[in-house]
Structure formats: structure tokens, C-alpha cells
Amino acid sequence: MVDTTKNTQIYTTWGRNVAKPVNPNVAGKIISKAKRPLLVVGSEILNGDHLLVEKTIAIAKKGIPVAATGHSITALIDKDIEAKYINVHSLGHFLGDKKWGGLDGQGPYDTILFLGHKKYYLDQVLSGLKNFTDLKTVAIERHFIQNATLSFGNLKQEVHLEALDEFIENL
Amino acid sequence: MSDIETGLFSIDELENVQITIGKIVGAIEKKAKEEGVEVGPTPKPGISGLRDWDFTLLSRYQPVYTPVCDQCCYCTFGKCDLGGNKEGACGINMEAHQARETLLRVITGAAAHAGHGRHILHHLIGLYGKDKPIDVGPSNLVAPNTQAVTGIKPETLGDLEEVMDYVEEQLTQLLATIHAGQEGAAIDFESKILHGGMLDHVGMEVSDLAQISCLGMPKSDPEAPLVEIGMGCIDSSKPVLLVIGHNVAGVTNIMDYIHEHDLGDKMELAGLCCTAIDMTRYQTDQGQLPQAKVIGTLAKELKMIRSGVPDVIVVDEQCVRADVLDEAKKLSIPVITTNEKIMYGLRNRSKDSAADIIEDLSSFKEPGALILDFDVLGEVAPELAIKMSKIRDEMGINALPSEEELQELSEKCVQCGACEMDCPTNLPIMAAMKAGIDKDFSKFENLHDKCIACGRCDQACPKDIPVLNMIEKASQKLIREEKGLMRAGRGQISDPEIREEGVNLVLGTTPGIIAMVGCSNYPNGTKDLYLVADEMLKRNYIVVMSGCSAMDLGMYKNEDGETLYEKYPAKFLAGNLINVGSCVSNSHITGTAIKVAAIFAQRQVSGNYEEIADYITNRIGAVGVAWGAYSQKAASIASGCNRLGIPVVVGPHGSKYRRALIGKPYQKEDWKVYDARDGSEMPIPASPEFLLTTAESIEELLPMLAKNCIRPSDNNMGRMIKLTHYMELSQKYLGHMPEDWYKFVRMETDLPLAKREELLKILEKDHGWEIDWKRKKILSGPAMKSDVSAQPTNVKRLCKGEC
Ligand code: SF4
Numbered sequence: 001m002v003d004t005t006k007n008t009q010i011y012t013t014w015g016r017n018v019a020k021p022v023n024p025n026v027a028g029k030i031i032s033k034a035k036r037p038l039l040v041v042g043s044e045i046l047n048g049d050h051l052l053v054e055k056t057i058a059i060a061k062k063g064i065p066v067a068a069t070g071h072s073i074t075a076l077i078d079k080d081i082e083a084k085y086i087n088v089h090s091l092g093h094f095l096g097d098k099k100w101g102g103l104d105g106q107g108p109y110d111t112i113l114f115l116g117h118k119k120y121y122l123d124q125v126l127s128g129l130k131n132f133t134d135l136k137t138v139a140i141e142r143h144f145i146q147n148a149t150l151s152f153g154n155l156k157q158e159v160h161l162e163a164l165d166e167f168i169e170n171l
Numbered sequence: 172m173s174d175i176e177t178g179l180f181s182i183d184e185l186e187n188v189q190i191t192i193g194k195i196v197g198a199i200e201k202k203a204k205e206e207g208v209e210v211g212p213t214p215k216p217g218i219s220g221l222r223d224w225d226f227t228l229l230s231r232y233q234p235v236y237t238p239v240c241d242q243c244c245y246c247t248f249g250k251c252d253l254g255g256n257k258e259g260a261c262g263i264n265m266e267a268h269q270a271r272e273t274l275l276r277v278i279t280g281a282a283a284h285a286g287h288g289r290h291i292l293h294h295l296i297g298l299y300g301k302d303k304p305i306d307v308g309p310s311n312l313v314a315p316n317t318q319a320v321t322g323i324k325p326e327t328l329g330d331l332e333e334v335m336d337y338v339e340e341q342l343t344q345l346l347a348t349i350h351a352g353q354e355g356a357a358i359d360f361e362s363k364i365l366h367g368g369m370l371d372h373v374g375m376e377v378s379d380l381a382q383i384s385c386l387g388m389p390k391s392d393p394e395a396p397l398v399e400i401g402m403g404c405i406d407s408s409k410p411v412l413l414v415i416g417h418n419v420a421g422v423t424n425i426m427d428y429i430h431e432h433d434l435g436d437k438m439e440l441a442g443l444c445c446t447a448i449d450m451t452r453y454q455t456d457q458g459q460l461p462q463a464k465v466i467g468t469l470a471k472e473l474k475m476i477r478s479g480v481p482d483v484i485v486v487d488e489q490c491v492r493a494d495v496l497d498e499a500k501k502l503s504i505p506v507i508t509t510n511e512k513i514m515y516g517l518r519n520r521s522k523d524s525a526a527d528i529i530e531d532l533s534s535f536k537e538p539g540a541l542i543l544d545f546d547v548l549g550e551v552a553p554e555l556a557i558k559m560s561k562i563r564d565e566m567g568i569n570a571l572p573s574e575e576e577l578q579e580l581s582e583k584c585v586q587c588g589a590c591e592m593d594c595p596t597n598l599p600i601m602a603a604m605k606a607g608i609d610k611d612f613s614k615f616e617n618l619h620d621k622c623i624a625c626g627r628c629d630q631a632c633p634k635d636i637p638v639l640n641m642i643e644k645a646s647q648k649l650i651r652e653e654k655g656l657m658r659a660g661r662g663q664i665s666d667p668e669i670r671e672e673g674v675n676l677v678l679g680t681t682p683g684i685i686a687m688v689g690c691s692n693y694p695n696g697t698k699d700l701y702l703v704a705d706e707m708l709k710r711n712y713i714v715v716m717s718g719c720s721a722m723d724l725g726m727y728k729n730e731d732g733e734t735l736y737e738k739y740p741a742k743f744l745a746g747n748l749i750n751v752g753s754c755v756s757n758s759h760i761t762g763t764a765i766k767v768a769a770i771f772a773q774r775q776v777s778g779n780y781e782e783i784a785d786y787i788t789n790r791i792g793a794v795g796v797a798w799g800a801y802s803q804k805a806a807s808i809a810s811g812c813n814r815l816g817i818p819v820v821v822g823p824h825g826s827k828y829r830r831a832l833i834g835k836p837y838q839k840e841d842w843k844v845y846d847a848r849d850g851s852e853m854p855i856p857a858s859p860e861f862l863l864t865t866a867e868s869i870e871e872l873l874p875m876l877a878k879n880c881i882r883p884s885d886n887n888m889g890r891m892i893k894l895t896h897y898m899e900l901s902q903k904y905l906g907h908m909p910e911d912w913y914k915f916v917r918m919e920t921d922l923p924l925a926k927r928e929e930l931l932k933i934l935e936k937d938h939g940w941e942i943d944w945k946r947k948k949i950l951s952g953p954a955m956k957s958d959v960s961a962q963p964t965n966v967k968r969l970c971k972g973e974c
Pocket residue numbers: 243244245246247248249250251258259260261262263351352
């Protein structure tokens with residue numbers, strides 16, 4: 001079992017309300033229990049050797065719809081998963097709107113999962129969600145994302161990949 | 172009673188008494204009447220003057236707040252935790268506080284430009300007098316922002332003083348609203364933000380009009396000369412005088428001295444940031460060659476200083492690092508401050524002789540000097556550089572680590588990760604350190620272009636490793652090759668150019684203006700700008716550059732060894748690349764849009780901001796891109812564009828401005844306007860979708876640009892062209908056909924000819940539209956009609972029969 005809760009050091013602060021560190025198995029179960037989860041995937045999945053693309057597809061195959069931000073969609077087309085492009089800043093705006101029908105017209109989401117984003121950018125988007133919505137947000141990034149509700153800690157790349165595998169097993 | 176005029180008067184009976192009449196109530200209207208100019212309803216609007224227009228915009232484009240800090244520490248009731256939109260002790264909630272924080276950024280930026288404007292105006296009036304005519308090229312509408320906002324049609328430098336008075340008074344009123352315990356409504360802070368942005372463009376315009384008129388800068392000149400740019404274009408064997416900042420006032424004296432004493436070939440005069448741009452505009456309006464070189468943006472500042480190459484540094488104002496003196500001292504480089512905004516604690520030597528100052532600085536008695544007298548400055552800076560060059564050569568200054576030291580420093584690294592976490596872009600420094608142990612420094616080299624030289628890594632490292640110096644040392648070869656060309660800033664777009672191109676912009680047959688502005692805090696290095704500009708230019712958009720973006724664009728060459736400034740012509744026509752100039756020249760971008768409304772569409776411009784903004788919102792496909800926006804000035808520039816309905820995209824770092832303005836395309840009722848012909852409602856396409864937002868990567872940005880140039884006024888040809896680019900760019904960069912393309916189709920002729928049949932099939936099959944296949948016509952389906960004679964407006968009073 002991978003422990004992803006140890007290093008939660010932060011380098012700048014947004015305020016008092018900081019993400020709770022979470023282990024992959026627990027994160028997996030939370031997502032499984034969610035009524036309307038959404039996986040928000042950023043362009044950083046395209047970096048390096050595309051290992052995060054595989055993980056994204058594996059998560060999506062468990063039936064979780066994907067909001068592909070930036071140009072991450074380029075790696076997710078024709079993969080037999082439900083993925084749609086959307087700008088992450090717009091998404092942050094729409095997620096807080098109870099009248100938004102979602103990417104598929106099926107209504108609002110309740111639990112939002114994040115992978116493959118620039119740390120500073122995601123923390124900004126999440127600061128909006130943290131302060132102005134009651135959505136549960138879960139960051140399964142390599143870095144501790146302090147504005148999420150729950151987040152992995154700061155991890156080495158190999159540990160991160162292992163953690164994602166464990167997370168996927170628990171979905 | 173006879174008419175009273177402004178000016179200085181004596182009264183016959185009363186000796187020694189003089190009366191000065193400054194301003195007369197109703198003077199703008201009176202003067203305008205005399206000149207046959209009609210003044211609209213809002214000359215010199217106060218804070219609430221354009222509030223209704225702001226609310227119209229804000230009902231479609233809602234503020235999206237992403238706080239950078241959940242707390243407020245404005246007053247001693249606090250700190251207050253506003254997390255979760257709680258109220259602080261004064262009653263303000265998180266939303267309103269975020270809007271207030273944004274307002275503070277915007278008016279800080281506007282004040283920086285306005286302060287610059289006032290300074291240079293005062294300086295130039297001192298040299299040329301109040302009656303010096305404004306001369307910026309072959310235009311009648313010389314000050315579109317100023318005229319639309321204030322109703323004043325300035326003709327002389329003296330006329331600009333009244334404009335600055337207005338801007339300064341309004342900025343003070345806005346600053347007053349930041350004080351704790353007043354405004355509680357976020358929406359009203361939002362309106363104030365837009366007001367501050369609008370004022371910014373007036374302040375910028377004043378700065379540039381004054382300097383273009385007096386300093387021999389290009390006047391709407393598409394043939395403005397090409398200028399050498401890059402760290403690699405500096406000959407470091409000569410004495411190097413480095414100038415940093417935004418206000419060229421004092422630097423022109425240095426340039427005159429160099430010219431008069433024939434020192435041009437004997438030394439290098441180079442600049443960073445907008446002073447550099449304006450130095451290369453100085454005295455070039457008669458075809459003369461620029462007398463200075465450009466090094467680049469703020470991101471090159473610390474690198475340039477730490478290279479040890481400059482022999483003297485002169486700073487003026489705005490984007491100048493706060494630690495220039497400390498950094499320069501370490502390398503025995505004297506620093507001269509020349510503007511009250513930056514004085515670094517240095518002794519004021521303005522009244523001393525040049526010889527004394529040179530002696531004190533070259534003997535290191537003092538690390539620098541404050542010189543506010545520009546004649547003294549003009550002599551000291553170049554002479555000191557010549558002297559220091561010899562002294563520093565003899566001292567054998569070693570600025571950067573040797574290769575051996577690079578390896579030793581790499582070994583010192585304990586891989587703690589503090590530098591990476593503190594780095595604004597989280598660059599992979601640890602991997603570079605690891606490779607450095609084996610003398611492989613290529614990973615440091617890879618960091619060079621992405622590193623904005625902020626120096627935070629150095630501060631974070633517990634082992635005191637000079638990370639930035641290591642990056643710079645490892646990149647020496649790359650830096651030597653950093654040589655490019657930038658077109659000198661041409662100033663505004665002239666009236667005749669607007670007459671020629673305005674119609675194409677309004678009908679959409681020129682698909683849009685992409686204005687690439689702002690600073691160097693890019694998410695992924697400088698080349699992104701080149702890629703975006705080239706792609707849009709190939710597609711016939713007009714690409715307009717300014718400030719730091721204009722510089723970075725010139726750093727890259729295509730396969731034929733050409734920069735984009737050489738590849739594309741610089742007229743105001745489709746497929747042309749324009750550099751308007753420095754930061755303050757951004758006012759010419761909004762000015763261009765105002766000119767289209769005023770000149771092409773003959774809308775009344777003076778004091779008629781709302782109508783002009785409404786025209787631009789519905790008809791001019793222009794999008795601003797501030798891909799590396801970092802400063803408060805970028806925030807105010809964007810807000811000024813926004814009040815005119817011009818959308819702006821910033822790079823991901825721009826999310827830290829903490830508020831965006833984004834519409835909801837799925838909310839149909841938000842996408843309606845009136846048809847001014849009869850006041851009836853008409854649906855419009857959801858474009859622009861935002862007034863201010865961020866994008867994650869240029870691959871995402873490119874299709875966004877094309878889509879957000881779509882406007883209700885496009886004719887079929889225009890819509891077809893814009894839609895084609897939107898679809899092609901989505902396919903090229905996002906690998907798919909955009910989901911919403913069909914929403915922009917009004918009739919079959921909006922569809923690209925080559926793909927018409929294929930697209931009609933999709934419309935029929937996927938969207939249930941009715942097609943007459945014989946005539947290849949759409950019978951039903953589109954949400955809106957195509958009617959080129961419709962008059963889209965957001966303002967009910969502009970509709971027929973309303974007033
Ligand atoms: S201004 Fe208001 S929210 Fe801010 S510290 Fe003072 S009382 Fe608290």
C-alpha cells in the first residue's frame with residue numbers, strides 16, 4: 001500500500017483551509033461512492049512518456065466521465081471513453097452553477113477529481129471552488145494541492161504512478 | 172458679459188495683481204460647439220457615469236473569483252478569514268473583497284501609466300512648451316481614447332494636461348473606494364475595475380502622444396525600422412551602458428550626448444523592457460537608424476546583470492527589479508536612478524558636477540547615484556560607462572561560475588526539491604543538478620528559455636546554490652546566439668488605414684485582430700508567441716504586438732532565417748504584423764477599435780463612450796492575448812479592453828489575477844441583443860464567450876482566438892472565413908471538430924465551400940436541421956438569422972424610437 005499522505009509541505013499559502021491528505025485507496029472509494037463524479041484532466045498528462053495518459057484512460061474506463069482541459073483531449077480521442085474538451089477556467093465557473101447541465105446534459109456533478117494540471121494553475125481554479133461551492137474536490141496529482149478538499153502529498157514520480165494504480169484498483 | 176477665457180490676466184487698476192483662469196465649467200461642450208463637434212452624453216464620466224453599460228457587460232460576463240489569499244489584512248479589525256465567502260469584521264464578503272483586490276491591482280497599473288504620462292508630459296512641456304502641436308501621423312482623430320472618454324480633442328501638449336487632471340482625479344476617487352468599510356457589492360467594485368481600465372488607456376494614450384510628437388518617434392509608419400534584439404547582439408568588448416525601465420525621458424539626453432560626442436561606435440547602448448523599445452523609436456521618424464539595441468524583457472534582467480557585461484546601469488521606472496543595486500554592487504557595476512519612483516536609497520547628486528559624480532562612482536566611494544537632472548545624467552552615464560569598462564576589465568570581474576564550479580555545485584545539491592517547489596513554473600531543477608554531477612549540463616540549458624530569472628530558487632536553496640547562475644552559465648552558447656530583429660514601434664493606426672480596412676473587420680472578411688501584448692511570465696518559454704503569431708498571420712489575421720511580447724516575438728527565425736517582422740509586412744491590413752510600440756502604445760490597440768467605430772461607421776466619438784463600446788462589442792472581431800501577463804499594468808490594460816467589449820486571454824499564470832469574466836454559452840437568455848432598427852430582440856452567437864479568461868497551452872489558445880473573433884455583424888463570407896479557421900485550428904491543435912461549430916451557422920453560405928456538403932449532412936443527421944438537398948440550402952435549424960443590415964446593440968436607448 002502506498003502512503004501518499006506524508007509530505008504535505010506547502011510553499012505559499014492561500015489561507016487556513018488546507019486540503020486533507022488522502023491515501024489512494026480512500027480516494028478511490030470516495031470516487032466510487034460519488035453520485036456524479038467528473039475527472040478533470042489537464043495538458044500535463046502529455047508530458048514525458050504519456051504514462052499519465054494511460055492512467056487517465058484506465059480511470060475513465062471505470063465509467064467516470066472526463067473533462068479534458070487545455071489540449072489533453074488530443075490523447076483521449078478514440079479511446080472508447082467519455083471525454084470532452086472544456087477550458088478549465090470556464091469549467092470552474094460552470095461547476096458552481098446548479099443550473100449547468102454538465103458536459104453530457106445529465107445535470108451537475110458532486111465530486112471532482114483532478115489529474116495532470118500545472119500546480120499553480122490548479123490551485124487557483126480550486127480556490128474558486130473551495131470558497132464558492134460545496135463541491136468535493138480530490139487532487140491525485142504529484143504535488144500537494146492545498147486548495148482541494150483532499151489531495152495526495154508531494155510525491156516522487158514513481159510513487160505517484162504506483163499510487164494511481166492503487167487508486168484505480170479501488171474504483 | 173463677454174466670454175471668459177482661460178489663461179493669465181492682469182487688471183489695469185490693480186498693479187501686481189494677476190488672475191489665472193484655469194478651467195471653465197462647460198468648457199468642453201463650448202469648445203466642441205465652436206468646432207462643430209457634437210459631444211455625447213458622458214464627457215469625463217465619474218465613477219457611476221458608465222455603470223449601466225458595465226452592468227450590461229457584467230450580466231453576460233460574470234466575475235469568476237479565484238482568491239490568491241482567503242484572508243483580508245487591510246485593517247486592524249483583521250486579519251479576517253473570508254474563506255467560504257464569509258464576511259469580515261467590516262461586513263465585506265469574499266466576493267466583494269476579491270473584486271476590491273482586483274480593483275487595487277487595476278488602478279495600480281493605471282496609476283503606473285498615468286504617473287508615467289504626467290512625468291513625460293511635464294518634462295516635454297518644459298522642453299517644448301504647452302503650444303507644441305500633437306503630431307502623430309496622418310490622422311484627424313489623434314486621440315481616440317481621450318476623445319471618447321473625455322470629449323476633449325487635444326491639439327497641443329497643453330491640452331493633454333487637462334486630460335491628465337481628469338485621469339488623476341478619477342484614480343484618486345477609485346483608490347478611495349478601496350478603504351475599509353464602504354462598498355459592499357462586488358458588482359460595483361467590478362464597475363470600478365472597468366472604469367480604472369478605461370482611465371488607463373487614456374493615461375497611456377497621453378504618454379505616447381506626447382512622446383511621439385516631441386521625440387521624433389515613428390508616426391503611424393508601416394516602414395518603421397528594424398532593430399537588433401537579444402542578449403547575443405551586444406558586443407561586450409565595448410563599454411556597455413544598460414538602461415532598464417519604461418520612461419525614456421532621461422534616456423534621450425544620454426542618447427543625445429552619445430550622438431553629439433560621436434560615441435555611438437565606441438560603446439553599446441542597450442535596454443531592457445519598454446525603455447528599450449522607446450529608445451529605438453527615438454529620432455527615427457525621418458528614416459534615421461535606431462541608435463540603441465534591445466536586450467529583451469524583464470525575464471532577461473537578472474540574467475543580463477549577472478552576466479557582468481553592463482558597465483553602468485541606468486534605471487527609470489516601472490518593471491525594474493527592486494534588487495538591481497544589490498545585484499550590481501556585487502559585480503562592481505554603478506547604478507544611476509533617474510526617476511522619483513525608484514531611488515534605491517541613493518544620494519541625490521542632481522546638482523553636482525558630472526566630473527564629481529563620475530569620480531565618486533568609479534572609485535566605488537558610492538555604489539550609485541540619484542540624478543534627476545537629465546543634462547547631468549546625459550553626460551555622466553556614457554562617460555562613466557567608458558571609464559568603468561576599463562576599470563572593470565582590469566579588475567577581471569568573474570560573474571558566472573566556471574564549468575568546474577558547475578559540477579561542484581551540482582554535487583552540493585541534496586535533492587530536497589525546495590527550489591522546484593518555489594520556482595513559479597516548477598521547473599525540473601533537481602534533474603539538471605543530478606545530470607550536472609556527470610558534467611552533463613544540457614538539462615540546465617533546457618531550462619534557460621523557460622526560466623524567467625526571478626531568482627526564487629536561489630533564495631529557497633538551503634545549500635546556498637546559485638541555481639540561476641548555473642542555468643545562465645550552462646546556456647552561454649544559446650545566449651550568444653540570441654540575436655533577432657524587432658520592428659520599431661510605429662505608433663497608432665492612422666485614419667486612412669482605418670478607412671481602408673475598417674469595412675473588412677466589421678464584415679469579418681479580415682477574420683480579426685489578434686493583439687499580443689504584455690509581459691514575459693510565459694508558461695512554457697518564449698517561442699509560444701512566435702508559433703501563435705505565425706499561425707494567425709498565415710491565416711490572414713492582423714497581428715498587433717506591443718511591449719515585451721513585441722520583443723520576444725523578434726527572437727525567433729524561420730527556416731529561411733527570417734524573423735516574423737521580416738516575413739510579414741507591417742500595414743494595417745489582413746495578414747500583416749504590426750508593432751505599435753511600448754507598454755503605453757497599447758492605447759493604440761483600443762484606439763484602433765474606437766477609430767473603426769468613429770471613422771468607418773461615422774459614430775460620434777466625443778464623450779460618447781457607451782455607444783462606441785457597444786459598436787465595438789458587437790462588430791469588431793478583436794482578441795487580446797497577454798500570454799505572459801505578470802504586472803498590474805497588464806491587468807489594467809485588459810480591463811480597459813474589456814470595457815470596450817474586447818476580450819482578453821491570459822496565460823495560466825494570469826489566473827493569479829484572481830478574477831476572470833466568463834459567460835455561460837448554455838444560458839440562452841444571455842446571448843441576445845436589440846436590433847437598433849426597431850428595438851426588437853435578436854439572438855447572437857456566444858462569442859466572445861468571455862471578456863477575461865485563461866488558457867492552459869497555446870494549443871488550446873489558438874482555436875479559442877479564432878472562435879472569439881466571431882461577431883454578430885459578420886457577413887456570410889466573413890462568418891465562413893472565421894468558422895473555417897475555428898474548425899481547422901481545433902482539428903489541428905485539439906485533434907477534433909469543435910462541438911459547438913454548428914451554433915455559429917446562420918445559413919448555408921456561412922459554411923466553408925469545400926466542406927459544405929459534408930457539413931450539411933452532419934447538420935441534418937446530428938442536429939436535426941432540415942436541408943433542401945437540391946438547392947443545398949438550410950430550411951430550418953439555425954438559432955439565428957443572417958441579416959447584414961441588422962443593427963445589433965446592447966443599449967436600448969440607441970434603438971429607433973427610444974429617444
Ligand atoms: S477590511 Fe474588513 S475584512 Fe479586511 S481586515 Fe478589515 S475588517 Fe477584516
